[in-house]
Amino acid sequence: MRSSKDFFRPLAVGAPQPVTEIPARPSRAIHFFDPSNEKMAAKIPQMVGTVDVLLGNLEDAVKADNKEAARAGLVRIAKDTDFGPTQLWTRINALDSPWVLDDLTTLVTEIGDKLDVIMVPKVQGAEDIHYIDRILAQLEARAGLDRPILVHAILETARGVANVEEICGASPRMQGLSLGPADLAADRRMKTTRVGGGHPGYLVRQDPDAETPDAPRATFQQDLWHYTIARMVDACAMHGIYPYYGPFGDIADVTACEDQFRNAFLLGCVGTWSLHPKQIEIANRVFAPSVEDIRHAREVVAAMGDGTGAVMLNGKMEDDASLKQCLVMVELAEQLSRIDPNLKAQYDAISTDSEV
């Protein structure tokens, strides 16, 4: 175990100083693209500014024969593009794959100054993060980088879920976690065949009526991912890092996608993945507080004065704890307003409404 005194010392001579806090940067949608797919890659420069994070994916969904082309494509796109306010992330290949060492050495050396976060798939425990932490420090020192690249782990193995707290606390580089429902389902031997979302068979059924026991009974579909997302949110909050929902594979079902994203938002996630351009708009809308929520939150803030005690507002009791929830929403709205002029206009209009 490292001493807490060593935790914020660089792991290689000449590597940048580790960060003591993970900046709260808006990341409603982490948009995946395959840099080896020329049609997709050509769209990336135009997507800058329309999405909070662009992620060049090198792992699953990139054909084995295209791994090197994807890596080279990402280097080219990163060098040729001014990302402005949009973050650039990558998902490297798994730590047991033949590609990961070249992914890390090439990307940090060639485009380390452009990369904000490296997403690491199939993380099993703190040992995986320690490996990445050390090798990144060595490569950053060699490349002369002046800020550390942050690390994001995908929670997609049963062992990873069991070790979720130690993964979050394994390095000052840890930026956040995403749920990986597809690999996690396989690793747990769940009996599903889809990428995220619900399942019609996972339900509870209303009790039979004593008088009419054979009458049809209502069923209520349950959320397969509730337990894992809740664990992930707690582990991230405990370590000051950020939780995200992951992929929703039914691209055509925009309604169920929105529901899954909203459940994650309400439970504490800050964003999600988007696999197709049409999921970006859904994520941007869902992972921002609604105008109604901000209107209410501001009323509570105003009514609570010095922040202590209890008040009645519209028939409901508000106190120190509900104020803190409202402040989470107000802070998020302020962060998003700094990068999203449309949202800023909507939130600003609320103040105008209440002033007239």
Ligand SMILES: CC(=O)SCCNC(=O)CCNC(=O)[C@H](O)C(C)(C)COP(=O)(O)OP(=O)(O)OC[C@H]1O[C@@H](n2cnc3c(N)ncnc32)[C@H](O)[C@@H]1OP(=O)(O)O
């Ligand atoms: C379990 C996991 O690990 S999930 C993460 C890994 N998976 C991914 O990253 C998948 C990323 N997404 C994709 O590969 C694709 O969106 C697919 C395969 C799902 C669907 O692709 P298509 O069948 O081409 O979709 P569709 O025909 O609707 O595409 C419309 C346009 O959007 C483009 N497009 C599709 N997906 C993307 C994307 N992720 N980014 C940018 N552009 C995209 C297409 O190239 C197409 O362009 P065109 O109009 O010039 O022809």
Ligand SMILES: O=CC(=O)O
């Ligand atoms: O990588 C994501 C997943 O769901 O698996």
Ligand SMILES: [Mg+2]
């Ligand atoms: Mg996966």
